[in-house]
Amino acid sequence: MANLAPTLPPPASRSAHVIVLGNEKGGSGKSTLAVHIIVALLREGHRVASIDTDSRQLSLTRYIENRSRFARRTGIEFDVPTHFLVRLGEGAVVAEVEAREFASFAEIVERLGERFDFVVIDTPANDSYRMRLSHAMADTLVTPINDSFVDLDVLGRVDGETLAVRGASQYADLVRTVRRNRGATGMRETNWVVVRNRIASIANRNQRHVAAGLQQLSAMLDFRVAPGITERIIFRELFPTGVTVFDMLDRAVMGVEPTMSHVAARREIRELLDRLELPPRLRAPAAAGAMVGAAAAAAAQ
Secondary structure: OOOOOOOOOOOOOOOOEEEEEOOOOOOOOHHHHHHHHHHHHHHOOOOEEEEEOOOOOOHHHHHHHHHHHHHHHHOOOOOOOEEEEOOOOOOOOHHHHHHHHHHHHHHHHHHOOOOOOEEEEEOOOOOOHHHHHHHHOOOEEEEEEEOOHHHHOOOEEEOOOOOOEEEEOHHHHHHHHHHHHHHHOOOOOOEEEEEEEEEOOOOOHHHHHHHHHHHHHHHHHOOEEEEEEEOOHHHHHOOOOOOOHHHHOOHHHHOOOOOHHHHHHHHHHHHHHHHHOOOOOOOOOOOHHHHHHHHHHHHHO
């Protein structure tokens, strides 16, 4: 891919810590996890902006729209981030499409204006310029994977007989390249955390094998494995209203009694946030244009 902004300098400092939800495989739960991270940070008093770069699926955008609509209809005051959508580039020439997508991304970051503590970015489940640019911006990369060898294959190839990891897979190679290029452009090192998602409540042999494979890959690819998120029906029911498990725990707001499942789900999200080791709050002035320019250089190489 062409380097779209080679002359822009790397960022000296910025206020926002960028969290990217990324996985080249669809259905891993990126958007649902992104919303819960966003709401958790908002409830802690942080200033949070969100960016949806998956301009076809729009899952994060729809979730936040549903949340705002439900709040207006019920009169409930929900924590909502400042949200932006990166428009899909159009055209027959790849370089022109990438240029439009870069311009859209740059405009959004420039428009952030006020100083945010965190920017959370949801990405498309495919290898595209928007996806690479998003990953190049990641101070923290969160990769959720379902508890299966199909999902594990996105990170590494597993021997069918011994179940030993034979090497890195396509998405892992993409992340490894972007992390290396970030260093070359003077950006801070990406903290990569892989999250086991939709774990069965009853332990089984498959879980043990997947966990063992992740530990092998963790040493090979330099990522950390976060505490997992258990499979719960509640996560599948929240999207139409935009509600999160944090909202469900507020009986005075929701008018329903929270269950132990809600409490356990919130605890798991909190444990994930602890594992991300996010900075408490950043106060340096933003350098939005430089941030995007350096990210473009990292993504393009």
